[in-house]
Amino acid sequence: MSRPRLLIASFSPLAGDARVLKQIERFRDEYDLVTLGYGEAPLGVVEHLRVPDDAPAWRWPRAALILRQYRRAYWGNPAVAAARSLLAEPRASIDLALANDVDTVPLVMRSVDPRRVHVDLHEYAPRQREELLRWRLFVAPFLRWILRTFVTNAASTSTVSAGLARAYRSEFGVSPTVVTNATPYREAEPTPVGDPIRLVHSGAALPNRALELMIDAVEASTTSVTLDLYLTPNDPTYLEALRQRCARSTRSRLHDPVPYADLVDTLAHHDVGVFVLPPTSFNHRWALPNKLFDYVQARLGIIVGPSPEMSSIVDERGLGVVCGDFTAESLRRALEGLTPVRVVEMKAAAHRAAAPLSAALEVEKWAAALDVIRARGAQ
Numbered sequence: 001m002s003r004p005r006l007l008i009a010s011f012s013p014l015a016g017d018a019r020v021l022k023q024i025e026r027f028r029d030e031y032d033l034v035t036l037g038y039g040e041a042p043l044g045v046v047e048h049l050r051v052p053d054d055a056p057a058w059r060w061p062r063a064a065l066i067l068r069q070y071r072r073a074y075w076g077n078p079a080v081a082a083a084r085s086l087l088a089e090p091r092a093s094i095d096l097a098l099a100n101d102v103d104t105v106p107l108v109m110r111s112v113d114p115r116r117v118h119v120d121l122h123e124y125a126p127r128q129r130e131e132l133l134r135w136r137l138f139v140a141p142f143l144r145w146i147l148r149t150f151v152t153n154a155a156s157t158s159t160v161s162a163g164l165a166r167a168y169r170s171e172f173g174v175s176p177t178v179v180t181n182a183t184p185y186r187e188a189e190p191t192p193v194g195d196p197i198r199l200v201h202s203g204a205a206l207p208n209r210a211l212e213l214m215i216d217a218v219e220a221s222t223t224s225v226t227l228d229l230y231l232t233p234n235d236p237t238y239l240e241a242l243r244q245r246c247a248r249s250t251r252s253r254l255h256d257p258v259p260y261a262d263l264v265d266t267l268a269h270h271d272v273g274v275f276v277l278p279p280t281s282f283n284h285r286w287a288l289p290n291k292l293f294d295y296v297q298a299r300l301g302i303i304v305g306p307s308p309e310m311s312s313i314v315d316e317r318g319l320g321v322v323c324g325d326f327t328a329e330s331l332r333r334a335l336e337g338l339t340p341v342r343v344v345e346m347k348a349a350a351h352r353a354a355a356p357l358s359a360a361l362e363v364e365k366w367a368a369a370l371d372v373i374r375a376r377g378a379q
Contacts, residue, residue, distance in 0.1 A: 004374065005046075005093065006031035009108050010100035011057035011079050013039040018260055018290050019122065019181060020100055026363040027098075027370075034094060036083055036104075049086040055079045057103060065138045070145045080107055087111045096373050098366065101125065102143055105150045114153040116377065118369045121151070121159045121176055124167050127282040131208060147172050155376075156369040161309045163286030179365045183293040185358035186264055190299040190347035193271050193340045196224035196251075200270035200300070202263060203291050205231040205239040208280045210326075215245050215252045217331035223338050227252040228270060230263070267298035271343050276305035278326040288313075296357050301346025303334050317357070318349040 006027055010020045014037040021042065027033060028044035035041065041048030051057075057079035064073035074080060084107060096116040099108040102125045108117055125143045129135040151157065152174055159165050159176040168174050201214060211229070218227045229246070231254065233239050239254075246254040258266045267273065273295030279285035288309040295302050302320035304310040311322040321337065323330040 003030070003032045004095040005034055006370070007034045007036065007094045007097040007108065007112065008100070009036040009083075009097065009104040011051065011083075011103055012037055012100070014042050015039050016260055017100075018183075019120070021260070022184070022359055022363050023098055023100075023120075023366060025184075026367060030367075036086065049083065051079050051082050051086070055082040060139070060142065062138075065142055068141070070142050073142060074106055074146070077103075079103075083107055084110070095377075096370060098370070099154075102146045102151060105146060105154070109150055109153070114150070115155050116373050117154045118366065118373065119151050119154045119157045120179070120366070121157055121164075121168065123160065123283045124164045124286070126171075130281050144171075147174075155373050158365065158369070161286050161288040163309060164283070167282070167286075177365050177369065179362050180288055181290040181293060182357055182359040182362045183264065183290065183297045185355060185360060186297040188268060188297075188299055188354075190344075190351050191268060191271075193343045193347070195340070196226050197272060197338055197340070197343055198270040199225050199227045199272050199274050199303075199335075200230070200267055201227070201274050201291075202230040202257075202267060202294065203232070203275070203289070204234040205242060206234050207238045208278075208284070210276075210278050210280075211242060212245055213276060213326075213328040213331060214274055215242070215249060216328040217335060218251050219249055220328065220332045221335040223335045225251065225335055225338065227274070229254045230257055230266065231255075232257045264294050264297050267294055267300060270298070270300060272301040272303055272320065272338070272346065273298070274303045274331070275310070276303070276323055276326055276331050277307055277310075278305070279307065293357060293359075296350045296353055299347050299350045299354065301343050301350065303331070305330075313357070317353040318346075319353060320346045320349075 024042050033045040034047045035045045036049040038051050055078035061073050061076040094112050097108045097112040099105045099119045101122050126140045157174050157176040158179045162178050165176045165178050168176050243254050246252045277284050302314050305323045305326045314320050321334045323334050
C-alpha cells in the first residue's frame with residue numbers, strides 16, 4: 001500500500017537546519033517525503049527538489065516592494081522562481097505539505113490545497129529584522145501581506161514560543177501551536193566540572209546579539225572561568241571583530257563552527273552554556289532558541305539574561321542563573337556566584353530535565369496537526 005506523499009519545504013540548507021531535520025526525522029518512516037530546499041538531499045527522502053545555491057531567497061525585487069506590487073515581488077524572487085519550476089515538473093501528486101517560514105507558503109499553496117498545508121512559522125516574521133528601517137518600511141508590510149493572504153488559509157500553524165504565538169493570534173487571527181526548538185534526547189551523564197569552569201556559547205555571529213559582552217564579562221570576572229565560542233560566520237566583519245577581541249584575551253577562545261550532528265557532543269566538554277540576548281527586537285525578546293535545549297542535552301548548567309521564555313525554563317527546572325539585566329556587568333556578577341559545587345548542581349538539574357525537555361514530545365505536535373489534515377481528507 002502506497003504511503004501519502006508529504007512535501008517539506010524550507011528556503012534553508014536542509015542539512016544544517018535543526019528544526020527542519022527534526023521534521024524529516026519524524027516523518028520519513030510514515031510518509032514518502034519530498035523535500036524542497038538548498039543543499040544535498042537529506043537522508044530518508046524519496047525525492048529532493050534542490051534550490052540552486054545562486055538563487056537567494058532573501059533577494060526580493062526592490063521596485064516591486066517599494067510599489068507594493070507584492071505578487072510580482074514574490075514570484076520575482078530568485079529562489080521562489082527556481083522552486084516554482086521544480087514543482088512544475090511532472091511527478092506524483094503531493095498529498096499534504098509542511099511549509100517552513102512564511103516565504104515558502106504561497107509557493108506551496110500553488111501546488112497543494114491550503115486546507116492540506118501546515119505552516120511552521122518559526123519566528124515572528126514581520127519583525128524579524130525590525131532594527132533596520134528598510135525592513136520596517138518595505139519588507140515587513142510584504143510579509144504581513146503573505147500572512148493575511150495565504151497563511152490565514154492554512155489548515156494549521158506552529159511557532160517556536162508562547163510570546164510569538166500570542167502576537168500571531170493578536171495581529172492575524174491564527175492560533176499557532178507552540179513547538180519549541182527542543183533538541184533530540186541524548187543519552188549521557190554530566191561530565192566532571194573543570195578547573196577553570198568552562199563556559200561555552202554556540203550560534204550565529206550577528207552584531208545584534210552583542211556577543212562581545214560575554215567576552216568582557218569573563219575578562220572582568222574574578223572567578224576562574226574560560227569561554228569558548230563556536231560561531232557561524234553570518235557577519236564576517238563582526239566575526240573578525242570578535243576574533244580580534246578574543247586574541248587579546250587570555251580566557252576567551254573563538255572556534256570554527258562544528259556540524260550540527262557533532263554540536264551537542266562538543267558542548268558536553270564544557271560546564272556552563274551562556275546566552276545573554278539583549279531584547280533589541282521583538283523576536284529577541286521572545287526568543288527560545290535551539291542552543292538552550294542543546295545545552296540541556298549536553299548536561300550543562302545555563303546562564304541567560306532575563307528573556308521571558310528562556311528564563312522561565314531555567315528558573316522552573318533549576319538549570320542555572322538568570323542575570324538581572326542584559327549587560328556585561330550583570331553577567332560578571334552571575335559569574336562571581338559560580339563555584340564547582342554550584343555548577344555540579346546545575347549540571348545535575350540539566351540531566352533531570354533532558355528527557356522532558358527533549359524533542360520527542362514537541363515533534364508529536366506536528367504529527368498531530370498532519371493527522372488532523374489527513375482525517376479531514378478521508379471524510
